Amino acid sequence: MPNGELKDKEARLQALLHSYGKVAVAYSGGVDSSLLLRMACDSLGPEQVMALHGVSCLTPEADQKKAAEAVSGSNGIGCAYRAIKLTPLEWPEFVTNTEQRCYFCKKRIYGALLDELTNTNHVLLDGTNSDDLQTDRPGLAAIREFSIQTPLALAGLTKQDIRTLARHKGLANWDQPSNSCLATRIPAPQKITAILLKQIMKAEQYLHQKGITACRVKPGIIAITIQVASHDLEKLSLGSNSLELTEYLQHLGFTPLPLDVRVREHF
Secondary structure, three states: OOOHHHHHHHHHHHHHHHHHOOEEEEEOOOHHHHHHHHHHHHHHOHHHEEEEEEEOOOOOHHHHHHHHHHHHOOOOOOOEEEEEEOOHHHOHHHHOOOOOHHHHHHHHHHHHHHHHOOOOOOEEEOOOOOOHHHOOOOHHHHHHHOOOEOHHHHOOOOHHHHHHHHHHOOOOOOOOOOOOOHHHHOOOOOOOOHHHHHHHHHHHHHHHHOOOOOOEEEEOOOOEEEEEOHHHHHHHHOHHHHHHHHHHHHHHOOOOOOEEEEEOOOO
């Protein structure tokens, strides 16, 4: 059960949502936007809420389908759902992959979502939380430029707060590790290509099948970094597993490089 402090934050969030009236949530399927969507439906009624889900090659199709089902499936959140097709590989400022890639990407995404809301009175909401404000996130600049509302952050909700509330409200993804887009695995200024994105996606799916779900595969210049949860570190430290993974990565077309297996610190 949420404690007193968390209940106060929840009440602030409800008050913010009521002040917006009718909302559209920039939905990804992650726990932040899922909780925001659930809270909006509970506070305003599902008929006042819409999920806008940007879909592209930056997220595996299985994850896209799972996210859609969580809203419009038989046991879903139950509000209106729209999938917005995005084509990031056609955005030159994104493909060149500078340190500002996330800013350019968010600007394109939120521009598309706002276009979808033309001639409506929905207020567009983003699932940024208060922890996000303490880190270097270029995409936040785009959110501010468009004056998109971030009620989770405004209510003071941390990532842990959000997981606690999501669990309390019965969201299946309450403990799901954060899973940013596949482009975040590619270091600047390496060009983002369809081939590289597919290689990364297949490599991570391979690790998922091995029971290593909270993983990220990041190809670099001198090594391929594999980030995993601390409890999975031993699995990849075994010589046979490491060799098998190396061979599979080369099969996918990765440049033959040493593996740099590290603990993933943020979830």
